[in-house]
Amino acid sequence: MSINQVHSIAQQSRLAARRLAFAPESVRNRALLEMVAALESVKPQVLAVNAEEVGTARDQGQSDALLKRLTIDDKTFEYMLSRLKKVAQLPDPLNRVLAGHTNPAGLRVYKKSTPLGVIGIIYESRPNVTTDAAGVCIKSGNAVILRGGSEALKTNTLLTDAMIAGAVKAGLPQHAIQIIRTPGHEAVGELxxxxxxxxxxxxxxxxxxxxxxxxGTRIPVIKHYDGICHLYIAADADPAQAIAIAVNSKCQSVQVCNALETLLIDQHCSAALLAQLQSAFAANNIALRGCQQIQARWPNIAAAGETDWQSEYLAPILAVKMVDGIDQAIAHINHYGSGHTDGIVTSSLSLAGQFEAQVDSASVMINASTRLSGGGDYGLGSVVGISTDKLHVRGPVGPNELTSYKWVAYGEGHLRS
Incomplete structure (x- = not known):
C-alpha cells in the first residue's frame, strides 16, 4: 500500500469523524444493529475463509495458542455479535454533562463529553477485535482505522466490509469504519x-x-505491555473460596492478560490449605515455581528466581511466594506488578480496604477471580483493550473511555471586564 493510499484513508477517516461527532445516538445504535444483521448474512463465508486461514497458519507451524486466537467457530461468532448488541444497549457516552455551574456574573459553564476523533487499532491474530473495535468506536462517535495481522487478513476484511455496509445502511458515513487491506509493515509505518x-x-x-x-509514533498510544497479575491469600481467607479463586484465576484461560501469574500466600495460612492448593494446581497440570519457604512445604517443585516474579507466562506455569502479612504482599505487588489486575482473598473488610487503597493497579479484585477484570464482566460489552497507563484511560477501554470533553459557556452578551 502506497503512502498516498494510507494518507487518503486517514484523511477520509478525519472527515467521517466530523460527521460522526454529531450523529444522534439513535443512528449510532441503529448502525450497530445493522452491522450485526450484515455480519449474520455473511457468516458462512466468514467461517469458510477463517478455516482456510487457520489451516494456512497451521501448515506454517504456528503455535496452538495463536491458532486458538485466530479461530472463529459458531460459538465465537455468536459471541462477537452479542458484544455488538450489548454495546448498542449501553447509555450514550456522548453529550453527557460532566460538570457545570453558573458563575456570579450569570455565565453558564458546562463540561460535556465528546468523541476523541479518529482511532487507529493495530492488532494481531484475534478477528474478534475487528468487530469489538468497530462497535466501541461507532458507539462513542469515533471513526476507526483497523489494521489486523496478515494471518487473518481475509477474515478481517470480510468482517469489516459487512460492518461498513451495515453502518452505511443506517446513515453513517462510508468511511466511519476502514481497514488496511494489505499485509506487511509498510502500511503500519505510514499509519x-x-x-x-x-x-x-x-x-x-x-x-x-x-x-x-x-x-515509532508521535500519536498518543493507549497500551499495556504486561499482565503480571497477582492474588494474595490472606491468613483469614475462607479456604474453599481461596482455592476456587486461585484455580479459576490461573486455569480458566492461561494465555490471556488477566490470568494469574504470581500467587502470594500468607505464612499463617494452614497446612491443609497449602496442601489443597498444591493438589488443585497439580490436577490442572500447572507447573509451580516457589520461593524457599514454599519449596519447604511443597517438595519437588522448581525454585522461583527473580525473573519469575517479573514474568507474564501466558502458560500453565505459576510462581508462588510466601509472605509475612499484607504489607509484604502489597510491597511485592507494587514492585513487580504491571498495574493490570491484582486481587486479595480475605474475610476482613479492613484488609480488603487496605489492599484496595494501596495496590496501584487498574483493576483490584476483592474475593473474586482476576479473570473477571474486563469489559464483559464490568458491564461494558465490547472493549478495545485494557490499559495499564494512567493517561488517558486505565483498565478496560469501552465507549466511555474513548471520549474526551469540551467546555461550553452560555452567555447573554457577557464581556470580560
Whole structure:
C-alpha cells in the first residue's frame, strides 16, 4: 500500500469523524444493529475463509495458542455479535454533562463529553477485535482505522466490509469504519506518521508489537505491555473460596492478560490449605515455581528466581511466594506488578480496604477471580483493550473511555471586564 493510499484513508477517516461527532445516538445504535444483521448474512463465508486461514497458519507451524486466537467457530461468532448488541444497549457516552455551574456574573459553564476523533487499532491474530473495535468506536462517535495481522487478513476484511455496509445502511458515513487491506509493515509505518489525522492509536498484541508502535509514533498510544497479575491469600481467607479463586484465576484461560501469574500466600495460612492448593494446581497440570519457604512445604517443585516474579507466562506455569502479612504482599505487588489486575482473598473488610487503597493497579479484585477484570464482566460489552497507563484511560477501554470533553459557556452578551 502506497503512502498516498494510507494518507487518503486517514484523511477520509478525519472527515467521517466530523460527521460522526454529531450523529444522534439513535443512528449510532441503529448502525450497530445493522452491522450485526450484515455480519449474520455473511457468516458462512466468514467461517469458510477463517478455516482456510487457520489451516494456512497451521501448515506454517504456528503455535496452538495463536491458532486458538485466530479461530472463529459458531460459538465465537455468536459471541462477537452479542458484544455488538450489548454495546448498542449501553447509555450514550456522548453529550453527557460532566460538570457545570453558573458563575456570579450569570455565565453558564458546562463540561460535556465528546468523541476523541479518529482511532487507529493495530492488532494481531484475534478477528474478534475487528468487530469489538468497530462497535466501541461507532458507539462513542469515533471513526476507526483497523489494521489486523496478515494471518487473518481475509477474515478481517470480510468482517469489516459487512460492518461498513451495515453502518452505511443506517446513515453513517462510508468511511466511519476502514481497514488496511494489505499485509506487511509498510502500511503500519505510514499509519504511525499520520498524526495530522489520527488522534489515538491502540495496539493489541504482544509486548514487541506494543513497544514498536509506542516508540515509532508521535500519536498518543493507549497500551499495556504486561499482565503480571497477582492474588494474595490472606491468613483469614475462607479456604474453599481461596482455592476456587486461585484455580479459576490461573486455569480458566492461561494465555490471556488477566490470568494469574504470581500467587502470594500468607505464612499463617494452614497446612491443609497449602496442601489443597498444591493438589488443585497439580490436577490442572500447572507447573509451580516457589520461593524457599514454599519449596519447604511443597517438595519437588522448581525454585522461583527473580525473573519469575517479573514474568507474564501466558502458560500453565505459576510462581508462588510466601509472605509475612499484607504489607509484604502489597510491597511485592507494587514492585513487580504491571498495574493490570491484582486481587486479595480475605474475610476482613479492613484488609480488603487496605489492599484496595494501596495496590496501584487498574483493576483490584476483592474475593473474586482476576479473570473477571474486563469489559464483559464490568458491564461494558465490547472493549478495545485494557490499559495499564494512567493517561488517558486505565483498565478496560469501552465507549466511555474513548471520549474526551469540551467546555461550553452560555452567555447573554457577557464581556470580560
Amino acid at each position: 504511525l506518521k499520520m498524526d495530522e489525522y489520527i488522534d489515538v492509536l491502540i495496539p493489541r498484541g504482544g509486548k514487541s508489537l506494543i513497544k514498536r508502535i509506542a516508540e
